[in-house]
Amino acid sequence: MNVVSTLDPRNGQRRETHLRETSDAELESLATLAATAGQWLADLGRSGRARLLDAVADALDADRADLVATADSETGLGLARLDAELTRSATQFRMFADVLRDGGYLEAAIDHAAETVLGPAPDVRRMLVPLGAVAVFGASNFPFAFSVAGGDTASALAAGCPVIAKAHPSHPLTSHASSQAIRRAVRDMDGPDGVLTVVYGEEAGRSLVRHPAIRAAALTGSVGAARAIQAAIDERTDPIPLYGELSSVNPIVVLPSAAAERGGRIAEGLFASFTGSGGQLCTKPGLAFIPASPVGDQLVDALREQVAAAAGVVLLNERIQDAFLAEEAALEKAGARVLARPRIAAADGLTVAPVLLEVDLTELSATLADECFGPAMVVVRYRQAGDLDAALAVVPPSLTGAIHAGPDDDRATVRRLADLLAARSGRLVFDGYPTGVRVSWAQHHGGPWPSTNSLHTSVGATSIRRFLRPLAWQGAPDWLLPEELRDGFTGIPRRVDGLLDPGRP
């Protein structure tokens, strides 16, 4: 099979690794390992899996220096950002350990046998059970938090689903090192290797989702990648869910009073949000609606100065670089004027200049409102807040929509914009920036197509729901029920005869 290579984006050098693309025969044996692992994860129970997830977090922490250095050499994202991202990964595993200990995610419910208006009704009990082995596709732009050691893996293992991860070609060595840390934690608990395995190569990714043992797939990636994976899934006789977190423009509206009150701070915030991590974030703001007024001019001037003084940024791989340069050219061709694009030293590796562009709201078109993955942002100048309604309808539905309001912006306007953005996004951000997605119970990272292809989140406690299905027991003997569904069990929240019992955890 083909050797897997890795690229140092800082110098553009590609070199061979010790890894090989995964053959169909190897995938077959990984699927067999996963079946055994599924039983082991089930036997661990919630508390055992919570211990496993904590141990995985500890293993990632223990390998921190090596993991961060490896990821830096493959992504050019920088040690500070990668160190923080690894903390985020470990935090995700620890959060799902808490989710397991809480047990509310099981949605346990008991309806005792009863006489009803529809006649005698049997005892029915319901909770969520794991789907089986699942496929996790690593993302280019988060070598830890949305890859082998990412939130998809953490939530799937928490659910009790073994994971076969497809390594992103931008960071095969990081993927391998991450899997080694996780597998060490599993082995330390006498667990089998099939709890987490990794496949390499595009064809292996397609074979993976075609494999009968795989019961769901999760992807953070492009619409194109999602289409390719869906096409492979469509070859199955039994459909499986694909949870895709895809493409997002993340419009930000700055209202006049906000620009007047804190235009300088907003300029700093916008600059950091669209250039951080090389602008290679699904939550990067691609469009900022700024008033066409003196306070708006001041904000844009401040933003332009920061961009003009910025250094070049290293992109993750050739495909992203090519796409960024093409999309940037398309923005200019569609009428966007370049406000700032610093000169950078003759291109070293995959380095590009950040760019700030501007159009008048009347010029806004579908092309200008398309996602440009990388350090580019288009400032859209508007005259009146009332003009924004039609403009926002041109922006594709996104993961997020943001509004900055000041003391003199009227509530009716804010509410109308919030309603518009709510219909077209999954997270409304007020007086802030969409990047920096909090890892927490209430988080939702999703949105209408094309930002995702499903109604689920890929960040936060409820992302575990993707890997679970309901199962009901009717008239089951007590000894056969999962302990969480037995009478008298009080360890988790349950709905009993329609009433929520929070339990005594």
Add this chain to the structure above:
Amino acid sequence: MNVVSTLDPRNGQRRETHLRETSDAELESLATLAATAGQWLADLGRSGRARLLDAVADALDADRADLVATADSETGLGLARLDAELTRSATQFRMFADVLRDGGYLEAAIDHAAETVLGPAPDVRRMLVPLGAVAVFGASNFPFAFSVAGGDTASALAAGCPVIAKAHPSHPLTSHASSQAIRRAVRDMDGPDGVLTVVYGEEAGRSLVRHPAIRAAALTGSVGAARAIQAAIDERTDPIPLYGELSSVNPIVVLPSAAAERGGRIAEGLFASFTGSGGQLCTKPGLAFIPASPVGDQLVDALREQVAAAAGVVLLNERIQDAFLAEEAALEKAGARVLARPRIAAADGLTVAPVLLEVDLTELSATLADECFGPAMVVVRYRQAGDLDAALAVVPPSLTGAIHAGPDDDRATVRRLADLLAARSGRLVFDGYPTGVRVSWAQHHGGPWPSTNSLHTSVGATSIRRFLRPLAWQGAPDWLLPEELRDGFTGIPRRVDGLLDPGRP
């Protein structure tokens, strides 16, 4: 446009109705009405929508005599069954009124701003919001409970989603009359017509799911119907979820001690379960595994006597009759021996004879394990419980799997069979029958493909989840939040900073 006709299955007579197939132009105006209705449903709030659902239930009850008579003339299901089904429909609306008053379905969660290991984190709040207008496809076999006035409509309206229902061609007049009752309840609350509208005709059904205003579709029907609807959905640029409840064989295993202890009662139960409603239930048991032993023989003999003495049953429409006769012939061709099939009077309308067939477990094949929609059941005779494992793997995944055990059947066997059936179904039934799906909080009516194409239920409180999506608010001002997400609100269960607060309803 074409006139809609209706069939009396008792005499096979087809006649024209006052209804017409829906044109694309008419659909366009229904979509516009639905948009207005969505705002009205949102403005009602949870308590207002609960009042609406109670009023709909009352309206169905008020029109009971007319609705039941109309449905009987179109379906031949009989007044008693249809009267009970209408009670079920009304009960579903009332249950979702309770679900709304409880509010737990919103999955409300609040994470206050905090210092975290990942740095300062913003205030994030999440709850579920309605998807928008949805399409509901009526089922042939439940003119009330899974049609225009069915659980899909009840759960969608509860969620806050206007419904455009596609009437099943087997009962257009019942569909129309049901919609009139619902719309009267809406009008009595000064609501708009677009809350619930109905389209007629196959082409209108396809246009409906292609319409940009439709955000999800629900279907109880065949795999073929689901494929046709999915093909229409695939023509959209934005994918929408299709929640299909499709095809199910519902195997029942009778263990030796159960047969010995209560074979006569089980024979009665099996007979009622596979012939009730003409066997036209998605939960009809199609395969019964019975011991090849003297007690098994006694059970089968008792069953055979009941079938032999049974009357003919009226099927719902020509397509179901044709399919039933073809599938029954296929069972015989595949080696099933007819144990009983009463002679019935020269076929009046769509009347057929119930049929009981038998095979030895060693003869079981994919053809014999296929769903036969109608009053047919195949008895599969087995020698040892250990032989069942391989046999159950041949049965397609189903909505349900049932086990009858007696005092002398060992727990290890019961557990092994339960695990096997759990992996291949959505509801495990013990010492009972899969038909008669309880309407309650803990119910789950779903299962792996081909019994459904999704991980959701179409019966019970959680079926509302199909028509909701998560939305997060970050740093939102208190006045802009939904009341359920404001600090200090205690009317519903919420998760606050990770801890479940059951609220004070």
